[in-house]
Amino acid sequence: MSARLTARLALGTVVLATGIAALPAPAAAAPDPATLAAVTERDPATGNNIKYPVKPGDVVPASLGVTNLGDAPVKGVVVQVRAFDDLDLLTTYDNCWYTVDSNLDIAWCEFDDELAAHATLAPAGDLIVTKPDARPDKVTTVVFRWASKKWADELGGVQQLAKNDGNGTEPVRGSGATLTLTPRELSLSSTPRPINFVYASLVTPTSGPTATPSPTTSATPSVSASPTAGLPSASPSAPGAAGGDGGGLPVTGSKTATMVSAGVVLLLLGGAGYLVARRRRTRFVA
Structure with missing residues (x-):
């Protein structure tokens, strides 16, 4: 390869890397002034989140609660709910905005209620339903996050989110x-945080069409994020934690494009470095 071609390749690699590095990063959201914990039903014997057995077309009777860990009331709260694969959201509430990203059904709902210090509230209606043609391997996880309405309004409100x-x-x-x-009345986990998980498993009736198995429990995944981590104005498509017995959560959305671009840059940089080093290698003449 000629020295000119090698130089052009190296220059192109640097330009590409510089261009990607110069892309504007998403604006970081201000910390939520409220200290909230997402809570759901737990097995008192094990401390694990309950896994709800459901049939195709069933509503998942899960509680998506919020506890105010602070010492002052919070005036208004919002919740983001993300249902994976064959778990859908009931799009019937006029204080919720619904969207879809890949295999995710997503809702943002807002409430004007005042959440007293150390009190717990939960939606009074059902939010989650299984598809009529649901498959067992596609009925696993719902992720929900709570934040203050003040925080959401500063980012444009739930419609913008x-x-x-x-x-x-x-x-x-x-x-x-x-x-x-x-x-x-919903128990806090050992590490309260504004994100939590609801689990479901697809079953079939064992003794007639009305048979309903008892709920089981599922280990709550460990999440190391701080109370405000993972709540920027952009959507976190995957929570980055295992889904209990259901395994890891699916990779969704368009975020993989950034990873691919970074890989291409590293590959080009490595290739250019190799060619330059080869060109400059000292030749031994007998």
């Missing part, structure tokens, strides 16, 4: 009744 989650696709507002919150 839903739009961000859908990669710019216009979200759809529910056309039914308003989803409300009600007080609930």
